[in-house]
Amino acid sequence: MKIFLYLYLLFIVLTPLEAINEMDSLLTHLEATMAQRDQFDQKKENRISQLKELAHKNNNNLEQIFFINNQLIEEYLTYTLDSALHFINENINISKKLNNIRLTHQNNIKLANIMASSGRLFEAFEILNSINKKELNDPLLIDYYKAFIKTYNELSFYAPLSSNYHKYYSKVEAYTDSLIPYLNQNSDDYLSILEKKYRDDRNLLECKKINTQRLSKTKMGNRLYSQITFERSLLYQLEKDEEMQMKYLILSATSDIQSSVKDNASLTVLALLLHKKGDIDRSHEFIKFSFDDASFFNSELRFKVISEILPVITEAYEHKTEKQQRKLQTSLMAISALLLLLLIAIFFIHRQLATLRLTQKELKNINSKLNKLNLNLAESNKKLNQANDQLSESNHVKENYIGNFLSICSNYIDKMDQMNKKVSKKITSRKIEELLAETKSNKLIDKEVKEFYKNFDDAFLHIFPNFVNELNALLRTEEQIILKSEERLNTELRIFALIRLGINDSAQIAKLLRYSVNTIYNYRVKVKNKALGNRENFEQQVMTIDAVKD
Incomplete structure (x- = not known):
């Protein structure tokens, strides 16, 4: 019984430690992925360049150019808003030239989705309302209903009044009901709707099951994985489990970066949670990264969201930085004071050494005079010489150790000067954590102890x-x-x-x-x-x- 109790207690103690280690590992991997952003973006740019080269071939007809443009639109949808809009408009013009109403509707629906994503909801509704639903086949009807759901979702999310929220959300439910009959029950669209329904009903157990099922069908590094893991974080937000919420936000953000998704929310929400937990450095690093992505994507809606968060995190980061700088300045002042004391000590030692040498010189003169005394004082002189020999040995020891001490003091002045320069350099380059790590290390003490032993051995x-x-x-x-x-x-x-x-x-x-x-x-x-x-x-x-x- 005692063994089981011990194992249970051990499990309780070790489980939080494992969670902390896992979180640190995930955050470290996310930061490493962030450092590789340019490499992932370059792969995206290479794919886009290949498609553009293919589109500019002379023997391409309008249908082939339309098909290639569609691929470019998919590449740009979450990467660069302006470029996605350019190719959608180009395809709309091509579909009109081909007199193909289906292709025109297809691109108008894509255009409405982009308008909704970027916060331009009036334009999204105007485009969707201009489409004749009777002219749409089943696949286009699915996209059509999904576009309305997305637009009303965005409208309900930003609605300031509760009455407006319910009005817009009832539209979301109505279009969802219209969409469901057209969906395969094994499709991600269907499972996503089902998951959202369970989440809205707060049936989180069933919601997790659906999310796990969806997650098993995808993998890290694509847009769908990022969306599913972000939705998973929403479940843990409802459960008020911040650790698990952060875990899935990290996975979502990592996947966004690997797939060059610039229109993302995971890293912004993660920055807020880290700010709340007091991890100001990472919070500031992540919100800056999100701001750079939003700038690249050029979405007014994403800018608006980040602009409300960025000043709060930046202010906290600047406050922390100023506090660290004050501490470092205090440390530098203390080091400078110690250096001044050491210089004063060296001055007094030098003066004492001069006095000692003068004493030795006078003592030698006295000994010389004593040696000239008459033979009647021979026995006394012999004893005096013995005492003098002992004093000479003592002086010899002192001279050697004083010389060695001066050398050590000089070396310490050089070392403190180097440390002063090193600390100043790291403060200037803001390598605060690296400086703190060095000051906590015992390597310097161990090295100085070995140096002390060596100097003592040599001198003795x-x-x-x-x-x-x-x-x-x-x-x-x-x-x-x-x-x-x-x-x-x-x-x-x-x-x-x-x-x-x-x-x-x-x-x-x-x-x-x-x-x-x-x-x-x-x-x-x-x-x-x-x-x-x-x-x-x-x-x-x-x-x-x-x-x-x-």
């Missing part, structure tokens, strides 16, 4: 070149420390190197070497247990290891 062994051999001489033969080929000192040797420099406190050693106090204590005990003689005197013996004097 410069002063105590025989330290490793002399320390090993204090250990049993089988317990002596053997370094790897690329090592100069290891952790054990660095601990006792610090002890030799007079740093005996484990907490201080742990802080310098970036280990825990317990780890330092264990290393000290471990090495002392390997001592050749009395382990209690081992650290005192380490202190007797000599430095090389200049």
Whole structure:
């Protein structure tokens, strides 16, 4: 029973994580598809160019040109509004020359559909009302009723008054009833009507079944797939399931881009949802992409929809950008302040070094005078010389470490200058997320720790070149420390190197070497247990290891 409870809890925890991972993956794929827009559009342009070349052949008759124009109209319908209108009007003129009323009606119905899609509803009704329904065969009647349904749908959607909405929507229902008898029940047109009926009745379970059936008959990268997935998102909108709504909007938008559909709504709705969730960067990126598509398609209706959304998202994006810039400016000011403090510290170190050298010079003069004292002071002089030797060694250690410290400070100034330039460059190019990722990384700290170890090893062994051999001489033969080929000192040797420099406190050693106090204590005990003689005197013996004097 406990196992089942554990598995159930694990499922509850992991299911949201899987959903998040899937959403991130879908959004990443959508952004990658957006980056390839020019490639998909080029394929569309190549098809159009081939059709135009075919249309301009000298031996084409009017029927052949009409047929090719029809293919061009299909290519342009969701790509470029003006071009689609051009070829529809050209085909209307050809059908009149051929005196073919069926072809004239066919193109007038297409023209009415385009007028409705672009918001020019008065022109759409004028064209449809000019058509004599009795002159239409069954396929044209289907297109005729669908055009009326589309036009009244658009009119009801934008109707400001509730009474007008119901009036126009009753027309949609009436034309739908007229259309259904002409449709094959397995056709997408029929299933689409059935799905919409279930959706309007809020029978979402049956609605999903129909949508799944339609979706199984198509695939990503064509206009029908984009429409069906968009309609699927409407179902989840009614269920208030924003995650699933976003999923199908992403799929629809991805398919739109792959099929070069410029007259689309999926990406605009997705931008609104992302703005609501606080993903301002993606929201701004998507609404700009939608605006570019609408500009290319040149639909007043699509411009109107996007123009109501674009300022809201743009304002949020600019506010976020300004906030990030203020944070970065604060960071730069802090870095500049630290750099100033470092320069001040270097100044004082340099002044202290000058004082130390002056002291050394004076001390040497005193020693010279003391050496000239009479022989009665020989014993005292001997002791004084021993003290002087110890002081000289101490000064030698300090000189080397101060020189090394100055070199390190200089390197850090260069690194901070490079970082300052790098931060400024990334701010200028707005690579904010990349800069944040770099500042969160531990790579820089790890690199600097390795550099610290190397500098310490080099400086210490410069002063105590025989330290490793002399320390090993204090250990049993089988317990002596053997370094790897690329090592100069290891952790054990660095601990006792610090002890030799007079740093005996484990907490201080742990802080310098970036280990825990317990780890330092264990290393000290471990090495002392390997001592050749009395382990209690081992650290005192380490202190007797000599430095090389200049």
